[in-house]
Every structure is written in C-alpha cells, then in structure tokens.
Amino acid sequence: MEESVGRCGFISVVGKPNVGKSSIVNRIIGQKVSIVTPKPQTTRYRALGIKTTQSGQIIFVDTPGFHEPKNMLGELILKTSREVLKEGDLVYFVAEPGMPGPDDLSILKLLHREGKTAIAVINKVDTVKKELLLPVIEDYGSRYPFVLIIPVSASTGDGIDELVRKTMEYLPEGPKYYPDDVYTDQAARDMASELIREKLMLYTREEVPHSVAVDVYEWKGSNKGIISIAANIYVEKDSQKGIIIGRNGTMLKKVGTKARREIELLIGEKVFLSIFVKVRKDWRKDLNVLKDLGFSRKAIKW
Ligand SMILES: Nc1nc2c(ncn2[C@@H]2O[C@H](COP(=O)(O)OP(=O)(O)OP(=O)(O)O)[C@@H](O)[C@H]2O)c(=O)[nH]1
Ligand SMILES: [Mg+2]
Known part of the structure; x- marks a missing residue:
C-alpha cells in the first residue's frame, strides 16, 4: 500500500x-x-x-x-x-x-x-x-x-x-486506514448470510421479512473446486417456516438459487449452497439467541 x-x-x-x-x-x-x-x-x-x-x-x-x-x-x-x-x-x-x-x-x-x-x-x-x-x-x-x-x-x-x-x-x-483494494470490512461469510436474507426479504411479505435471521455455519472447499456453504434460516413461528419453504419447496429453491448466484459473483467461485429452515421461537426478543447469531458482536463492532 x-x-x-x-x-x-x-x-x-x-x-x-x-x-x-x-x-x-x-x-x-x-x-x-x-x-x-x-x-x-x-x-x-x-x-x-x-x-x-x-x-x-x-x-x-x-x-x-x-x-x-x-x-x-x-x-x-x-x-x-x-x-x-x-x-x-x-x-x-x-x-x-x-x-x-x-x-x-x-x-x-x-x-x-x-x-x-x-x-x-x-x-x-x-x-x-x-x-x-x-x-x-x-x-x-x-x-x-x-x-x-x-x-x-x-x-x-x-x-x-x-x-x-x-x-x-x-x-x-x-x-489511509485500509489497503487500496479493500472495499468493506465484512467477512465473505457474513455477506453471504446477508445475500440470503436479502432474497428472503424480497420474496416474502408482511411480518415474515423481518422475522428471519440467517446464519452461515459452514464454508468449506471441496476437491472439485466448489465451495460448499451451509446456512440456517431462523424464523419465529412454524407458520413462517412453511411460508419460507413454500409449496413443494419452491420458495426456498428460488431464494437459494438467487442467493447462490450472487455469492458466486462475490467470491468468484462455484458454490454449492444448502439451506435449512429452523424455528427459534421469538428469537428477536431473546438476547441469548441474538448473541448466538452474532448480533451483539456486530452491533458493537466499530
Ligand atoms: N427512486 C429511487 N429509489 C431509491 C433511491 N435510492 C434508494 N431507493 C430505493 O429505496 C428503497 C430503500 O433503499 P435502501 O438503500 O435499502 O434504504 P435504507 O435507508 O438503507 O433502508 P434501511 O436499511 O431499512 O434503513 C429501495 O427500494 C431502493 O431501491 C433513489 O435514489 N431513487
Ligand atoms: Mg440499509
């Protein structure tokens, strides 16, 4: 630099x-x-x-x-x-x-x-x-x-x-604080979570967009040069889980495909993306879950 x-x-x-x-x-x-x-x-x-x-x-x-x-x-x-x-x-x-x-x-x-x-x-x-x-x-x-x-x-x-x-x-x-070619401080893993959340917010309505959290918990290379990424989507209620999975899994498939394409562009590698939907009741009210999901870390990081 x-x-x-x-x-x-x-x-x-x-x-x-x-x-x-x-x-x-x-x-x-x-x-x-x-x-x-x-x-x-x-x-x-x-x-x-x-x-x-x-x-x-x-x-x-x-x-x-x-x-x-x-x-x-x-x-x-x-x-x-x-x-x-x-x-x-x-x-x-x-x-x-x-x-x-x-x-x-x-x-x-x-x-x-x-x-x-x-x-x-x-x-x-x-x-x-x-x-x-x-x-x-x-x-x-x-x-x-x-x-x-x-x-x-x-x-x-x-x-x-x-x-x-x-x-x-x-x-x-x-x-300068950062090298010339650095444009953000976010880890690729956090950006991938956000891209999945963006698609969820875009394709769902009412309270659902705000009731989701995404956690990318696995990120590993494979011998075929494909990055294997696994993420959990957390929702607050069973009914929301149904909406996100969609009829015959169509919603989850759409979210996954759109997010995967953008993650591939972001990291310049082929990606295999697995997504699971889980219910964590009222997670937005629970400081422990919020901590688990990294919210307090991200909130105070400066
Ligand atoms: N027409 C128009 N729409 C815009 C413009 N800038 C942003 N938008 C739209 O406004 C909406 C909100 O944009 P965001 O950038 O997410 O707004 P934000 O202030 O970051 O919102 P929060 O993160 O919710 O606080 C999106 O639909 C954007 O496409 C603009 O200059 N013109
Ligand atoms: Mg914003």
Missing part, C-alpha cells in the same frame, strides 16, 4: 428506514456493501464501505434506519445507529425529498445533542420535480447548521460524484 498522506475519515450514514442509505453507499463504492430492499428496516448491522481515491480514503459506515424499537433486536439495532452517529468524523443525514417527518426530526435532535458536523443528503430526487426540492432544502437548512445540503439520486447516480468530491474537504488529514 502506498503511504501518501491525504484525507481520511469515517462518515456515519444515518437516517430513518428506507431513505436509501445503503443504496447511496453501494452506489459510491460500486459494490454491494449492504443489501437493499423496498422494505423498511433492511439493514441490521453497521457495515463499512471503503472508497479510496487519489486524494484519500472515505470510510462510510452504513447503519440501520433509526426507528422505535419493538424488541431486543430493535434495541441492539438502535444502539448501533446511535453509537455510529456519535463516532463519525462527519455525518451524512439522509432524507427523502419531502418535508421532514417525526423520525427525521428525532434524528436531527440527536445531531443537535452531539453537535456533529453533518451534510444533509436529500436522496431519491429522481422521484420529484425540481421546484418541489427547493422548499425541502430550505426547510432542512433552517433546522440544522448542515455544512452542505446535497440532492442526489442513488438510483440514477445524480449528484453522487459531487457529494464524494465535497465530502473529502471535511475529512481530517491523515494516512
């Missing part, structure tokens, strides 16, 4: 659920750092997206959307997002291009309390007319002393280059 001194720092990417935090990080990095779905509360762990440029390194910390916790999992998640917000050199406050709602306002309150240097990133500008954007920008500007307010679209890429370029100016000077 070249040891040139440029700018390097951590950006805490925060906002309410579903505003496009993970999409923005993925777009900037050019890789799937965090999974994305149309459903709120997709991200559960903080994950680093590392962008190395000629002038330095920006380390984005993607976080779960701030929301009122309904169980132990929700509490761990909220704790993660709060901690990350406090720790960053700079905060991206991500919002949708509309007037702020109660969730946006409570995050702004936290920003005030912590006195963080922050950029407001108004995402999804592809969904509104330009003239509707101005009052939103003015409103956010009046609520917090943001150093910048930048409209972007993670979907089209609009405004993203400008955002990255301007972000550099607010980072401390220092050497």
Whole structure:
C-alpha cells in the first residue's frame, strides 16, 4: 500500500428506514456493501464501505434506519445507529425529498445533542420535480447548521460524484486506514448470510421479512473446486417456516438459487449452497439467541 498522506475519515450514514442509505453507499463504492430492499428496516448491522481515491480514503459506515424499537433486536439495532452517529468524523443525514417527518426530526435532535458536523443528503430526487426540492432544502437548512445540503439520486447516480468530491474537504488529514483494494470490512461469510436474507426479504411479505435471521455455519472447499456453504434460516413461528419453504419447496429453491448466484459473483467461485429452515421461537426478543447469531458482536463492532 502506498503511504501518501491525504484525507481520511469515517462518515456515519444515518437516517430513518428506507431513505436509501445503503443504496447511496453501494452506489459510491460500486459494490454491494449492504443489501437493499423496498422494505423498511433492511439493514441490521453497521457495515463499512471503503472508497479510496487519489486524494484519500472515505470510510462510510452504513447503519440501520433509526426507528422505535419493538424488541431486543430493535434495541441492539438502535444502539448501533446511535453509537455510529456519535463516532463519525462527519455525518451524512439522509432524507427523502419531502418535508421532514417525526423520525427525521428525532434524528436531527440527536445531531443537535452531539453537535456533529453533518451534510444533509436529500436522496431519491429522481422521484420529484425540481421546484418541489427547493422548499425541502430550505426547510432542512433552517433546522440544522448542515455544512452542505446535497440532492442526489442513488438510483440514477445524480449528484453522487459531487457529494464524494465535497465530502473529502471535511475529512481530517491523515494516512489511509485500509489497503487500496479493500472495499468493506465484512467477512465473505457474513455477506453471504446477508445475500440470503436479502432474497428472503424480497420474496416474502408482511411480518415474515423481518422475522428471519440467517446464519452461515459452514464454508468449506471441496476437491472439485466448489465451495460448499451451509446456512440456517431462523424464523419465529412454524407458520413462517412453511411460508419460507413454500409449496413443494419452491420458495426456498428460488431464494437459494438467487442467493447462490450472487455469492458466486462475490467470491468468484462455484458454490454449492444448502439451506435449512429452523424455528427459534421469538428469537428477536431473546438476547441469548441474538448473541448466538452474532448480533451483539456486530452491533458493537466499530
Ligand atoms: N427512486 C429511487 N429509489 C431509491 C433511491 N435510492 C434508494 N431507493 C430505493 O429505496 C428503497 C430503500 O433503499 P435502501 O438503500 O435499502 O434504504 P435504507 O435507508 O438503507 O433502508 P434501511 O436499511 O431499512 O434503513 C429501495 O427500494 C431502493 O431501491 C433513489 O435514489 N431513487
Ligand atoms: Mg440499509
């Protein structure tokens, strides 16, 4: 790694659920750092997206959307997002291009309390007319002393280059923390679990997407050059197990095929994926199970 001194720092990417935090990080990095779905509360762990440029390194910390916790999992998640917000050199406050709602306002309150240097990133500008954007920008500007307010679209890429370029100016000077070719801190095994969870969230409805946890518990090479991966999907009730397996196993097969293809792309190897569905009653309320599944490790890791 070249040891040139440029700018390097951590950006805490925060906002309410579903505003496009993970999409923005993925777009900037050019890789799937965090999974994305149309459903709120997709991200559960903080994950680093590392962008190395000629002038330095920006380390984005993607976080779960701030929301009122309904169980132990929700509490761990909220704790993660709060901690990350406090720790960053700079905060991206991500919002949708509309007037702020109660969730946006409570995050702004936290920003005030912590006195963080922050950029407001108004995402999804592809969904509104330009003239509707101005009052939103003015409103956010009046609520917090943001150093910048930048409209972007993670979907089209609009405004993203400008955002990255301007972000550099607010980072401390220092050497890079990570080698140039590293784009995330996540282990392949954890990313594989997330890809399986993404497919589950995409193909199921109502409470099911939020009731699943995935644990990749085996990862081994075979003599034929195929990686053999085994994962457990945990659900909270028998009825959810039935939904995930689907009629004649069709749902599980679809999830498995889609996830396997993406895992193969991620690791550049052929994969044999076995998935099992298990019921762990009310696992989201049980700290012991959450610990088993690595939630507390991932929640506090920084
Ligand atoms: N039209 C449009 N949709 C977007 C844009 N950015 C993200 N989305 C969509 O918004 C939804 C939520 O995106 P995510 O990136 O998962 O949002 P998030 O803020 O990370 O959500 P949580 O992890 O649940 O807090 C997905 O369906 C995205 O495809 C955008 O710029 N324009
Ligand atoms: Mg997310």
